[in-house]
Amino acid sequence: MKAKIKADREKIISKIDDRLYGSFIEHLGRAVYNGIYEPTHETADDMGFRQDVMDTIRDMKVPLVRYPGGNFVSGYHWEDGTGDKAKRPKRMELAWSSIETNEVGIDEFQEWAKRVDTEIMMAVNLGTRGPEEAGNLVEYCNSVTDTKYANMRRENGFDKPFGIRTWCLGNEMDGPWQIGHKTPQEYARTACEAAKIMKWTDDSIELVACGSSHLNMETFGEWEETVLREAYDHIDYLSLHNYYGNPDNDTPGYLGCSLDMDSFITQVVAICDKIQKEKNSEKSIHLSFDEWNVWFHSSEQDKKIPKWQVAPPLLEDIYNMEDALVVGCLLNTLIKHSDRVKIACLAQLVNVIAPIMTVNDGKVWLQTIFYPYMYACRYGRGEALKTEVECETYAAGGKEAIPYVDCSMVWNEKEKELTLFAVNRNLEDAVELALEIQGFGEWELREHCLLNHEDMKAVNSPEKPDVVAPKEGSGVMGNTVALEPHSYNMLRFGVK
Ligand code: AHR
Numbered sequence: 001m002k003a004k005i006k007a008d009r010e011k012i013i014s015k016i017d018d019r020l021y022g023s024f025i026e027h028l029g030r031a032v033y034n035g036i037y038e039p040t041h042e043t044a045d046d047m048g049f050r051q052d053v054m055d056t057i058r059d060m061k062v063p064l065v066r067y068p069g070g071n072f073v074s075g076y077h078w079e080d081g082t083g084d085k086a087k088r089p090k091r092m093e094l095a096w097s098s099i100e101t102n103e104v105g106i107d108e109f110q111e112w113a114k115r116v117d118t119e120i121m122m123a124v125n126l127g128t129r130g131p132e133e134a135g136n137l138v139e140y141c142n143s144v145t146d147t148k149y150a151n152m153r154r155e156n157g158f159d160k161p162f163g164i165r166t167w168c169l170g171n172e173m174d175g176p177w178q179i180g181h182k183t184p185q186e187y188a189r190t191a192c193e194a195a196k197i198m199k200w201t202d203d204s205i206e207l208v209a210c211g212s213s214h215l216n217m218e219t220f221g222e223w224e225e226t227v228l229r230e231a232y233d234h235i236d237y238l239s240l241h242n243y244y245g246n247p248d249n250d251t252p253g254y255l256g257c258s259l260d261m262d263s264f265i266t267q268v269v270a271i272c273d274k275i276q277k278e279k280n281s282e283k284s285i286h287l288s289f290d291e292w293n294v295w296f297h298s299s300e301q302d303k304k305i306p307k308w309q310v311a312p313p314l315l316e317d318i319y320n321m322e323d324a325l326v327v328g329c330l331l332n333t334l335i336k337h338s339d340r341v342k343i344a345c346l347a348q349l350v351n352v353i354a355p356i357m358t359v360n361d362g363k364v365w366l367q368t369i370f371y372p373y374m375y376a377c378r379y380g381r382g383e384a385l386k387t388e389v390e391c392e393t394y395a396a397g398g399k400e401a402i403p404y405v406d407c408s409m410v411w412n413e414k415e416k417e418l419t420l421f422a423v424n425r426n427l428e429d430a431v432e433l434a435l436e437i438q439g440f441g442e443w444e445l446r447e448h449c450l451l452n453h454e455d456m457k458a459v460n461s462p463e464k465p466d467v468v469a470p471k472e473g474s475g476v477m478g479n480t481v482a483l484e485p486h487s488y489n490m491l492r493f494g495v496k
Pocket of ligand 1: 026069070071072171172291347348
């Protein structure tokens with residue numbers, strides 16, 4: 001099968017915000033305890049953080065990590081995770097029916113974030129708590145004043161503020177499963193008042209208001225409009241969350257699910273722009289797709305996990321080859337919307353629906369989805385180019401026209417590097433992709449990384465961690481790249 005991609009140096013979607021390649025660590029399952037933190041592990045550092053995990057995350061160059069939830073945050077008392085560890089309470093954690101020991105809190109997590117060279121995106125509890133406690137947390141983290149919460153931070157050993165720039169106003173407050181679930185009006189009022197207090201405490205922060213928990217929420221649309229009408233002047237971003245899956249084992253249809261992400265983003269952008277017009281405002285609201293991933297493999301096994309454990313193995317999806325293709329397409333979609341999507345978080349980072357897995361007291365191993373995410377983190381920085389792809393389409397999963405080839409291109413001026421991310425959704429045939437790249441002069445291939453496996457259900461495991469791992473692709477012949485059937489490809493070109 002033949003296809004063509006056209007790109008032009010002059011046709012740019014946007015400068016990509018590095019935070020587009022963010023991720024997420026929640027106090028859930030083995031993400032924190034036995035994930036990033038395991039004081040008895042042979043690689044544990046002076047604070048109990050696993051250095052094997054830290055090295056992996058640092059090498060990937062993850063720019064931002066959302067913390068501490070997720071559903072967890074809606075019942076969380078942030079003060080529990082500060083100060084003397086011996087005095088911290090153990091609590092019944094109601095979002096995931098687990099025991100929270102509070103051995104790790106913001107005091108430790110901000111240090112972990114520094115050590116892996118990432119930025120924190122902090123969420124506040126607007127479920128069981130409200131604007132006042134949210135403001136107090138901003139003061140604790142960011143303030144230099146001689147006042148109660150900034151002094152509490154100093155007493156806990158942190159003279160310098162943490163300087164957290166990006167904040168979420170609660171989590172999935174539209175969801176009936178959420179602790180402290182709210183109607184659109186209730187949330188809009190609370191978020192607006194929390195936003196005012198938080199920005200009065202530190203006017204340099206940026207705020208993300210909750211949008212819908214997924215595209216099919218009953219309140220989708222009404223929720224966004226109500227929140228924007230109420231809080232427009234006080235917020236900077238509106239969030240989107242969505243998880244994808246293949247429960248019916250319809251692989252061709254599943255591979256097209258990035259079209260749903262595309263449609264979700266387009267619809268939310270339209271709502272933001274409608275309210276901007278209504279308000280006659282100069283300010284555009286940008287989007288934060290702060291939870292996205294594949295999540296369905298672990299749903300049944302999770303029902304059997306007993307309640308009230310510390311670090312139960314919850315949400316441990318084991319990802320296969322086709323999930324890696326889907327994650328590649330979802331990343332392409334985010335890049336193609338980088339004019340409006342400024343922040344996005346692959347949910348999550350370690351053990352919980354995660355690219356990185358750990359064995360308790362054992363090794364780190366990488367899931368199939370690690371690779372497309374890692375390549376985007378490393379090589380997706382710069383400007384997103386408009387790409388015009390000419391290729392055949394197919395009908396599946398209720399969609400009439402899914403393009404066989406899904407691409408995005410990024411130009412990194414500093415590295416003089418052009419990167420092509422390309423997925424071939426065709427399960428049978430290779431695609432000869434002709435490159436028509438204008439405005440860059442001469443270029444040469446630096447690297448073609450190929451992720452593929454004959455079995456779309458192939459997975460990695462601690463025992464066999466390299467079943468699905470990147471190999472060298474066949475590169476470029478003339479101006480054409482051969483994309484193997486059902487393959488993910490990352491090609492870097494040096495530009496003279
Ligand atoms: O990422 C897992 C959960 O998914 C998060 O806690 C919640 O926000 C979402 O429903």
